[in-house]
Amino acid sequence: MSEGWPLWEVFIRARRGLSHTHAGSLHAPDAELALRNARDLYTRRQEGVSIWVVPATAITASSPDEKDAFFDPAADKVYRHPTFYQVPDGAAHL
Amino acid sequence: MLGGCNICGVYGTPDGSDLLDQVAAAEQALRDASARTVGPGDERAEYFDAVIEADQKIEPRDWMPEKYRSGLIRQIAQHAHSEIIGMQPEANWISRAPSLKRKAILLAKVQDEAGHGLYLYAAAETLGVDRSTLVDLLLEGRQKYSSIFNYPTLSWADMGAIGWLVDGAAIVNQVPLCRCSYGPYARAMIRICKEESFHQRQGFEILHTLARGTEAQKAMAQDAVDRWWYPSLAMFGPPDAHSTHSAQSTAWKIKRFSNDDLRQQFVDMCAQQSGVLGLTLPDPALRWNPERGSYDYTRPDYDELARVIRGDGPCNRQRMANRRQAHEDGAWVREAAAAHAAKKRGRELSHV
Numbered sequence: 001m002s003e004g005w006p007l008w009e010v011f012i013r014a015r016r017g018l019s020h021t022h023a024g025s026l027h028a029p030d031a032e033l034a035l036r037n038a039r040d041l042y043t044r045r046q047e048g049v050s051i052w053v054v055p056a057t058a059i060t061a062s063s064p065d066e067k068d069a070f071f072d073p074a075a076d077k078v079y080r081h082p083t084f085y086q087v088p089d090g091a092a093h094l
Numbered sequence: 095m096l097g098g099c100n101i102c103g104v105y106g107t108p109d110g111s112d113l114l115d116q117v118a119a120a121e122q123a124l125r126d127a128s129a130r131t132v133g134p135g136d137e138r139a140e141y142f143d144a145v146i147e148a149d150q151k152i153e154p155r156d157w158m159p160e161k162y163r164s165g166l167i168r169q170i171a172q173h174a175h176s177e178i179i180g181m182q183p184e185a186n187w188i189s190r191a192p193s194l195k196r197k198a199i200l201l202a203k204v205q206d207e208a209g210h211g212l213y214l215y216a217a218a219e220t221l222g223v224d225r226s227t228l229v230d231l232l233l234e235g236r237q238k239y240s241s242i243f244n245y246p247t248l249s250w251a252d253m254g255a256i257g258w259l260v261d262g263a264a265i266v267n268q269v270p271l272c273r274c275s276y277g278p279y280a281r282a283m284i285r286i287c288k289e290e291s292f293h294q295r296q297g298f299e300i301l302h303t304l305a306r307g308t309e310a311q312k313a314m315a316q317d318a319v320d321r322w323w324y325p326s327l328a329m330f331g332p333p334d335a336h337s338t339h340s341a342q343s344t345a346w347k348i349k350r351f352s353n354d355d356l357r358q359q360f361v362d363m364c365a366q367q368s369g370v371l372g373l374t375l376p377d378p379a380l381r382w383n384p385e386r387g388s389y390d391y392t393r394p395d396y397d398e399l400a401r402v403i404r405g406d407g408p409c410n411r412q413r414m415a416n417r418r419q420a421h422e423d424g425a426w427v428r429e430a431a432a433a434h435a436a437k438k439r440g441r442e443l444s445h446v
Contacts, residue, residue, distance in 0.1 A: 004432045005428070005431075005432060007219070024213060024216050024217075024278075024281075024282070025216045025219065025220075026212065026216060027225055029431040029432045029434065029435035030431075030434070030435035030438060030439075033431060033435075040209075041209055041212055041213075044202075044205070044206070044209060045289075061155065063155065064153070064155045064156050064157075065138070065157070
């Protein structure tokens with residue numbers, strides 16, 4: 001069994017120019033084998049050109065229970081969006 | 095990573111494309127749902143209901159009812175166990191595949207099954223259970239795997255029948271799971287279904303080739319279909335009236351269609367495809383019913399299904415013995431890898 005083998009989260013860049021996206025997770029004894037296992041498990045059909053593996057314990061996540069309080073400060077700042085501003089007719093390239 | 099299917103077009107069959115379309119639609123629906131706003135819900139339980147109602151996905155750290163969590167762990171784990179045990183019937187023929195091409199394909203397919211097991215174990219783990227617990231539950235026989243893998247693979251044609259019928263039934267069962275309300279499970283299923291499509295097509299191709307070969311080859315193909323037909327029908331589980339987990343599963347949008355609806359869909363699909371193969375399904379009562387717009391068919395033997403699930407199928411003991419043996423045989427590799435990792439860590443620390 002994989003007792004003692006830590007959990008790794010796997011992120012894959014599908015094609016050059018795209019960002020790495022979470023693909024799933026796996027168990028491996030160390031980073032090198034995690035990378036090899038990730039290649040075998042998540043890119044059997046050339047799904048990626050680059051892989052990141054991250055120890056699951058190294059990820060700190062925001063809590064879904066706090067999400068209102070956590071993300072609320074951004075909710076009342078509509079002026080951060082360009083559509084907030086009225087642009088007079090005839091102003092080009094704005 | 096989910097985009098693109100490299101093998102499409104390599105194995106052309108008259109069917110299968112519509113199933114892949116359904117997977118693509120489920121994937122699109124997953125994206126669409128993420129853009130939808132969820133109704134108000136101050137209480138956690140209300141919020142959970144609102145997410146389900148909006149057809150959005152529940153994610154690992156969201157609050158969920160304990161029965162939603164435990165039911166999903168059971169379902170996903172049993173699904174994972176099935177993929178792992180499911181490697182055995184086909185592994186039986188890797189060394190005796192009729193050509194190098196067939197051998198390479200079969201190896202890739204069995205490797206896929208291992209991969210599917212691992213995707214699913216990983217999805218189950220997001221619900222707070224650890225891998226070693228799940229492995230123990232299988233090895234100790236406290237969790238089940240699909241009854242179909244307790245039937246023996248007696249001839250090469252069985253590789254065809256498994257791909258066409260067993261993987262075909264699995265796909266019909268699994269495509270709706272791509273829309274399951276639990277995000278990690280739905281995403282794993284989308285990935286799996288795309289890969290399963292190659293499995294089904296390669297099986298169809300094996301049977302198609304045999305059915306156009308010598309008399310003996312055609313007879314072998316027919317024999318395999320005869321033996322796998324009813325066990326494949328039984329894969330959809332007990333009839334709706336006796337299905338224990340269905341109602342709640344449906345309300346929580348884990349399950350989308352009833353066992354009998356999925357079974358009917360499978361029968362209709364196969365009835366058409368068997369004509370293309372030039373093989374017959376072993377059911378004298380199989381006939382088109384214009385009123386229902388479906389085929390009438392003979393139900394599988396549910397007593398046999400119950401017996402096989404209980405442990406009295408043709409290969410239950412052998413499958414479990416092999417799995418335990420493989421697990422024991424791999425122990426030194428797991429220990430060596432862990433020891434090597436610990437040694438390397440120690441060396442890195444001492445150099446700092």
